[in-house]
Amino acid sequence: MAAASLLRSLTRHARGASAYHHHHQTWAPFSTAAAAGARDEARKGFPGLGPTVKGEKARVVVLGTGWAGSRLLKDLDTSGYDVVCVAPRNHMVFTPLLASTCVGTLEFRSVAEPVARIQPAVSKSPGSFFLLARCTGVNPDAHTIDCETVTDGEKDTLGPTKFKVAYDKLVFACGAEALTFGIRGVTEHAIFLREVHHAQEIRRRLLLNLMLSDVPGLSEEEKRRILHCVVVGGGPTGVEFSGELSDFIMRDVKQRYSHVKDYIHVTLIEANEILSSFDVRLRQYATNQLIKSGVRLVQGIVKDVQPNKLILDNGEEVPYGLLVWSTGVGPSPFVKSLPFPKSPCGRIGVDEWLRVPSVRDVYAIGDCSGFLESTGKDVLPALAQVAERQGKYLASLLNRAMKAGGGHANSQAEADPGPPFVYKHLGSMATVGRYKALVDLRQSKVG
Amino acid sequence: MAAASLLRSLTRHARGASAYHHHHQTWAPFSTAAAAGARDEARKGFPGLGPTVKGEKARVVVLGTGWAGSRLLKDLDTSGYDVVCVAPRNHMVFTPLLASTCVGTLEFRSVAEPVARIQPAVSKSPGSFFLLARCTGVNPDAHTIDCETVTDGEKDTLGPTKFKVAYDKLVFACGAEALTFGIRGVTEHAIFLREVHHAQEIRRRLLLNLMLSDVPGLSEEEKRRILHCVVVGGGPTGVEFSGELSDFIMRDVKQRYSHVKDYIHVTLIEANEILSSFDVRLRQYATNQLIKSGVRLVQGIVKDVQPNKLILDNGEEVPYGLLVWSTGVGPSPFVKSLPFPKSPCGRIGVDEWLRVPSVRDVYAIGDCSGFLESTGKDVLPALAQVAERQGKYLASLLNRAMKAGGGHANSQAEADPGPPFVYKHLGSMATVGRYKALVDLRQSKVG
Numbered sequence: 017m018a019a020a021s022l023l024r025s026l027t028r029h030a031r032g033a034s035a036y037h038h039h040h041q042t043w044a045p046f047s048t049a050a051a052a053g054a055r056d057e058a059r060k061g062f063p064g065l066g067p068t069v070k071g072e073k074a075r076v077v078v079l080g081t082g083w084a085g086s087r088l089l090k091d092l093d094t095s096g097y098d099v100v101c102v103a104p105r106n107h108m109v110f111t112p113l114l115a116s117t118c119v120g121t122l123e124f125r126s127v128a129e130p131v132a133r134i135q136p137a138v139s140k141s142p143g144s145f146f147l148l149a150r151c152t153g154v155n156p157d158a159h160t161i162d163c164e165t166v167t168d169g170e171k172d173t174l175g176p177t178k179f180k181v182a183y184d185k186l187v188f189a190c191g192a193e194a195l196t197f198g199i200r201g202v203t204e205h206a207i208f209l210r211e212v213h214h215a216q217e218i219r220r221r222l223l224l225n226l227m228l229s230d231v232p233g234l235s236e237e238e239k240r241r242i243l244h245c246v247v248v249g250g251g252p253t254g255v256e257f258s259g260e261l262s263d264f265i266m267r268d269v270k271q272r273y274s275h276v277k278d279y280i281h282v283t284l285i286e287a288n289e290i291l292s293s294f295d296v297r298l299r300q301y302a303t304n305q306l307i308k309s310g311v312r313l314v315q316g317i318v319k320d321v322q323p324n325k326l327i328l329d330n331g332e333e334v335p336y337g338l339l340v341w342s343t344g345v346g347p348s349p350f351v352k353s354l355p356f357p358k359s360p361c362g363r364i365g366v367d368e369w370l371r372v373p374s375v376r377d378v379y380a381i382g383d384c385s386g387f388l389e390s391t392g393k394d395v396l397p398a399l400a401q402v403a404e405r406q407g408k409y410l411a412s413l414l415n416r417a418m419k420a421g422g423g424h425a426n427s428q429a430e431a432d433p434g435p436p437f438v439y440k441h442l443g444s445m446a447t448v449g450r451y452k453a454l455v456d457l458r459q460s461k462v463g
Numbered sequence: 464m465a466a467a468s469l470l471r472s473l474t475r476h477a478r479g480a481s482a483y484h485h486h487h488q489t490w491a492p493f494s495t496a497a498a499a500g501a502r503d504e505a506r507k508g509f510p511g512l513g514p515t516v517k518g519e520k521a522r523v524v525v526l527g528t529g530w531a532g533s534r535l536l537k538d539l540d541t542s543g544y545d546v547v548c549v550a551p552r553n554h555m556v557f558t559p560l561l562a563s564t565c566v567g568t569l570e571f572r573s574v575a576e577p578v579a580r581i582q583p584a585v586s587k588s589p590g591s592f593f594l595l596a597r598c599t600g601v602n603p604d605a606h607t608i609d610c611e612t613v614t615d616g617e618k619d620t621l622g623p624t625k626f627k628v629a630y631d632k633l634v635f636a637c638g639a640e641a642l643t644f645g646i647r648g649v650t651e652h653a654i655f656l657r658e659v660h661h662a663q664e665i666r667r668r669l670l671l672n673l674m675l676s677d678v679p680g681l682s683e684e685e686k687r688r689i690l691h692c693v694v695v696g697g698g699p700t701g702v703e704f705s706g707e708l709s710d711f712i713m714r715d716v717k718q719r720y721s722h723v724k725d726y727i728h729v730t731l732i733e734a735n736e737i738l739s740s741f742d743v744r745l746r747q748y749a750t751n752q753l754i755k756s757g758v759r760l761v762q763g764i765v766k767d768v769q770p771n772k773l774i775l776d777n778g779e780e781v782p783y784g785l786l787v788w789s790t791g792v793g794p795s796p797f798v799k800s801l802p803f804p805k806s807p808c809g810r811i812g813v814d815e816w817l818r819v820p821s822v823r824d825v826y827a828i829g830d831c832s833g834f835l836e837s838t839g840k841d842v843l844p845a846l847a848q849v850a851e852r853q854g855k856y857l858a859s860l861l862n863r864a865m866k867a868g869g870g871h872a873n874s875q876a877e878a879d880p881g882p883p884f885v886y887k888h889l890g891s892m893a894t895v896g897r898y899k900a901l902v903d904l905r906q907s908k909v910g
Contacts, residue, residue, distance in 0.1 A: 064679040106674060123570075132719055140721050148674040165678055167671065173784065174675045174689055181679065224614065227553060227595040228621045231612055232511040232628065242621055272579060274587050337620065 064179035073098045074184035074423030079151050081108050081131050083400045084382025085189030087407030089135040096418040098143035104150050104166040115257040118218040119264035128212050156375035159425045184425040185377050192345035192383035201321030206341035225337045229276050242337035243280040249342035250286030252446040258284045259449035262309040283312040298454040305448040351384050359386025359395050368436030381406035409437045511626035520545045521631035521870030526598050528555050528578050530847045531829025532636030534854030536582040543865040545590035551597050551613040562704040565665040566711035575659050603822035606872045631872040632824050639792035639830035648768030653788035672784045676723045689784035690727040696790035697733030699893040705731045706896035709756040730759040745901040752895040792845050798831050806833030806842050815883030828853035856884045
């Protein structure tokens with residue numbers, strides 16, 4: 017115990033010995049003999065978390081910390097389940113507010129919630145964990161997954177470490193990836209807007225470019241270039257970010273960076289129409305608001321992205337200093353690699369109870385999952401409200417199974433799964449600059 | 464004007480044209496013909512900021528945004544001076560609180576103040592600037608400095624750009640560098656604690672290691688290693704950081720990361736005695752407080768730093784997961800390269816008015832400067848209170864010169880510089896964990 021060892025040091029020193037104790041007395045845990053023993057022991061057993069046994073809590077393994085995974089984690093009944101969350105990110109991102117953090121309207125910490133706060137068991141309960149790792153494969157027959165730790169390029173910590181985790185129930189909630197449509201240079205030069213580190217990168221780049229624009233001797237052309245913010249994609253994220261940017265320019269830049277106020281501009285490029293999922297009158301309102309706040313709207317298709325300019329399909333060159341890419345999402349390579357039947361659009365195929373039907377005890381929720389064609393239902397849109405309600409639904413399904421004695425793998429006692437998941441669209445919302453937003457309450461969407 | 468162009472787009476679109484205007488009408492500023500012209504024009508003249516002329520404001524160029532430079536910037540009279548600050552960092556860091564940001568006691572933004580807020584003229588006055596650049600050389604005869612922009616590895620912004628800045632008065636306030644005593648591996652593997660990004664790196668590493676320690680299959684030895692925080696250097700920074708860390712462990716880790724509470728430890732390594740500049744009774748108090756809060760004090764000399772362990776001079780190996788290095792500061796390579804006489808310890812030598820005596824209109828303040836041996840005064844310690852008061856003193860000296868008509872370069876009208884700079888030590892302070900601090904009010908220190 018830390019408290020005990022602390023107490024030991026305290027009493028040792030209180031006895032009047034030298035204030036410095038010599039380290040060779042206290043380094044025992046690091047001694048190489050003891051270490052080698054511990055290592056061997058770890059190797060001998062299951063290299064990871066072994067299967068649970070009857071009488072122990074069953075283990076739900078959740079892959080992902082987005083809207084779906086976080087809601088599931090929050091609602092799982094930890095009196096009967098151990099939860100193990102495996103994800104490359106230790107927090108949930110409140111994505112609708114991410115755009116606001118890029119220009120300082122909100123702090124980054126305001127839009128990120130640590131997993132350990134969403135489900136405290138992962139850092140307190142002896143059998144529950146959050147593991148900063150990527151799932152690299154699944155073995156549905158053995159009820160195990162393969163994982164590898166993620167260190168985001170930090171050296172000197174722990175090298176990439178592989179391990180296995182046995183599951184009683186496995187839930188894919190690993191989301192989707194930004195679409196680039198195979199356009200060259202997007203991944204290298206554009207910034208997406210899906211994670212907190214993306215928003216931090218945008219903010220850093222924006223401020224850096226504002227400062228660099230003061231470099232003496234810079235040509236007018238170059239000054240305009242580095243202060244040109246281009247957003248590709250006119251969906252809610254692209255529109256909201258453009259609105260935030262032009263607000264920032266009109267309110268903050270004019271006051272605080274008055275040297276550059278004539279040079280900074282925002283352009284929003286969209287191949288079709290902005291906010292195409294919204295009602296036509298709302299679209300028109302949004303368009304007017306954006307233009308009013310100084311955003312240039314350009315209808316065009318991006319063909320190629322180069323370090324300081326992008327090329328449109330009509331050959332036109334658009335120089336930029338900051339390029340944000342937001343053209344929707346699609347299945348990740350990991351989802352594509354999974355040995356399960358897929359829904360239309362290539363997501364993990366699920367039945368109406370969100371189960372992966374070909375195997376036992378495997379579920380998929382959120383953007384990574386879609387109804388199989390055989391269900392006769394359309395694939396739901398990649399929206400927070402879909403993912404969040406699937407997480408809630410699945411938690412109650414799993415909690416019910418556990419209470420009926422069907423929490424463990426391959427359980428015979430699996431109860432009636434209850435009613436299938438039904439999605440009811442509650443409407444869409446998008447902000448367009450300061451204190452202005454669109455709300456579309458039509459109950460369309462597939463469902 | 465942004466407002467005007469915005470108004471133009473508004474009226475254009477209000478007239479009922481398509482909501483999308485085609486970009487070729489608005490990209491004129493980027494057209495290559497206009498660009499080439501602008502570039503040539505920039506090249507023809509002075510490649511940077513040219514000399515001021517009589518009648519214009521004189522230009523004070525300040526290199527650095529630390530305690531000395533920031534206080535000088537704040538106090539300079541911008542009714543008579545244009546100020547140009549050249550530094551690789553656009554903010555002042557309130558260094559005494561930096562240690563508290565590593566563990567979340569304080570937010571990073573609470574300890575950093577943007578230069579534009581310290582001296583608003585740099586972003587508002589037409590002739591004043593903050594330039595994110597490094598000074599690479601000085602030509603005292605021509606009254607110019609050479610600069611190169613700094614982009615911190617951001618690609619796709621502006622390549623490294625060189626320019627010159629002519630000065631009427633030049634002030635070196637460029638600080639010192641962390642000392643490593645030539646010990647191998649320090650720069651590669653240890654983190655210093657002098658900048659906000661250092662604190663961010665420490666925080667990121669600490670949280671990453673806490674998460675990684677839960678990886679299943681990790682040996683006991685490896686778990687202890689990655690949770691072992693080692694601080695080298697027992698000066699105020701090392702002691703304060705150790706105190707913050709053990710506070711964090713005792714308060715937060717036990718609650719929020721209860722899986723690891725028996726494995727995480729802090730060790731403070733110092734070759735001599737901790738807080739050697741403080742009174743012996745205060746040192747004893749600090750030692751007791753640190754031990755009480757769980758910090759292991761080790762007296763030893765680091766010989767070699769390797770990726771996951773350091774070697775002491777007695778051959779002992781100390782495995783670590785986080786290594787923070789804080790063993791004082793010394794002159795930077797830039798300061799060493801300057802063609803000016805040096806003080807003892809290799810700082811830029813100044814006379815009692817903080818002037819570099821061999822040349823005209825050049826001054827040095829803060830950690831980068833020291834009294835020349837010929838002044839008969841000792842070099843002052845590298846402390847915030849020395850730097851801050853030198854900045855204040857020099858601002859009033861320069862403001863007085865300007866008012867006497869001696870603001871411009873090589874001015875004949877240079878007034879009596881007034882009384883020399885005299886340093887009075889007001890005492891030293893160091894916190895040792897929560898709500899506890901040492902205050903040494905003895906008026907020693909050189910002065």
